[in-house]
Amino acid sequence: MGTENSRLAVSLSVVRRLTRYLRHLEELENDGISRISSQVMANQLGLTASQIRQDLNSFGGFGQQGYGYSVEYLKSNIESILGINQKSRAILIGAGNLGRALLKNVDFSKCGVTLIGVCDCKESIIGTNVDGMVIMHIDKLSEIVKLSKPQMAILAIPPASVRKIAEQLVSLGVYGIWNFTNVDLRISDPKAIVEDVHFADSLITLRYRVGQQ
Amino acid sequence: MGTENSRLAVSLSVVRRLTRYLRHLEELENDGISRISSQVMANQLGLTASQIRQDLNSFGGFGQQGYGYSVEYLKSNIESILGINQKSRAILIGAGNLGRALLKNVDFSKCGVTLIGVCDCKESIIGTNVDGMVIMHIDKLSEIVKLSKPQMAILAIPPASVRKIAEQLVSLGVYGIWNFTNVDLRISDPKAIVEDVHFADSLITLRYRVGQQ
DNA sequence: TAGATTGTTAATCGATTAACAATC
DNA sequence: TAGATTGTTAATCGATTAACAATC
Numbered sequence: 001m002g003t004e005n006s007r008l009a010v011s012l013s014v015v016r017r018l019t020r021y022l023r024h025l026e027e028l029e030n031d032g033i034s035r036i037s038s039q040v041m042a043n044q045l046g047l048t049a050s051q052i053r054q055d056l057n058s059f060g061g062f063g064q065q066g067y068g069y070s071v072e073y074l075k076s077n078i079e080s081i082l083g084i085n086q087k088s089r090a091i092l093i094g095a096g097n098l099g100r101a102l103l104k105n106v107d108f109s110k111c112g113v114t115l116i117g118v119c120d121c122k123e124s125i126i127g128t129n130v131d132g133m134v135i136m137h138i139d140k141l142s143e144i145v146k147l148s149k150p151q152m153a154i155l156a157i158p159p160a161s162v163r164k165i166a167e168q169l170v171s172l173g174v175y176g177i178w179n180f181t182n183v184d185l186r187i188s189d190p191k192a193i194v195e196d197v198h199f200a201d202s203l204i205t206l207r208y209r210v211g212q213q
Numbered sequence: 214m215g216t217e218n219s220r221l222a223v224s225l226s227v228v229r230r231l232t233r234y235l236r237h238l239e240e241l242e243n244d245g246i247s248r249i250s251s252q253v254m255a256n257q258l259g260l261t262a263s264q265i266r267q268d269l270n271s272f273g274g275f276g277q278q279g280y281g282y283s284v285e286y287l288k289s290n291i292e293s294i295l296g297i298n299q300k301s302r303a304i305l306i307g308a309g310n311l312g313r314a315l316l317k318n319v320d321f322s323k324c325g326v327t328l329i330g331v332c333d334c335k336e337s338i339i340g341t342n343v344d345g346m347v348i349m350h351i352d353k354l355s356e357i358v359k360l361s362k363p364q365m366a367i368l369a370i371p372p373a374s375v376r377k378i379a380e381q382l383v384s385l386g387v388y389g390i391w392n393f394t395n396v397d398l399r400i401s402d403p404k405a406i407v408e409d410v411h412f413a414d415s416l417i418t419l420r421y422r423v424g425q426q
Numbered sequence: 427t428a429g430a431t432t433g434t435t436a437a438t439c440g441a442t443t444a445a446c447a448a449t450c
Numbered sequence: 451t452a453g454a455t456t457g458t459t460a461a462t463c464g465a466t467t468a469a470c471a472a473t474c
Contacts, residue, residue: 050469084417111413
């Protein structure tokens, strides 16, 4: 009751699948398909119909017996479950190759995220413009964070300073860390949430699976 | 018996954790630590000691009762389980921002991978050199693959042509696909193995978790 | 109405954790 | 030897799948 979160916590795997469903529903919509059953969608995604229905029903009933799901209605419900519409703010730390590639390749707005700034420590690029964002000096990090209060930071910097900067960010209240560095982040503050994108781990896993036939 | 694979298939989660253990053991080695117990390592990684021992014991006993694990010995065993030493070959498809960022940021050799070529379709960059690799035209893909027989391909291209190129690669015998495009790849050939790096899904998941406190 | 397909409960499966005997 | 810590079995937990009554 009231404003507290009355929904039981849902597992991370469910949330990750919801983002897949969303992506797939967008494709269906683009193809002009307005209705889908859990069975058909399961075939398309390589899952079971049961799993899709279970996942959706942990947030409520979005379908209709005998008919299936309306693509548009389901899509908009998943969007609101994931909260894509209330924008969160993020700051990008590191404007090297990787940082710039992320700027160009990630549709932040579609993910419900507004980028509020880009920092780097390389003097020669401070003040230059990348994709409409002016690069600021990392020394001003604390100032920028206090001003714009981002909820998330994107770490696209070399390993050396990662832990220090991550702790600084969390202590400034930036609890979401999108970690692209090859460093295992263990942050002391339990409020911190780290989402790792470890390229090396991913490549090693693929290599292993391919090797097993 | 003989040369066939006598080991029971191990779950993907175990393999992914092995790569984490490996990374952690490297750090320990750099810090001059030569011995570690499952309990201490579990604390450092935020896992349980049981899980670490179970994971390792699905491949054999690498520890010593009453002592723990030798960092060096365990590291070299995990390397050989993952097969880091027998190099696999990969081809990079797409030399845009993302492709180039991967070239600079991923230590392929450390992942047991040799890059055999880089392809793109943009005429103006064909023949130019990026990080020691000469960019070749995507039209030559089939030729290059037949010559160098890569086991894996890295897809860092825009969504439009992804499915076509992925099917082409798989039909040429390149079964491992490291997919950086925002496309859900369902490949008809069951031998294909896709490892997705979906930036958007990852960001949406982080955003959701941060929103839940 | 009959057919289809959901929402939901129950059964199964697999992964994680706990416990402890073996042993260094 | 006593203490520590593994290897391994058994217990628990959670996630996936199956089944089916509800209902559009």
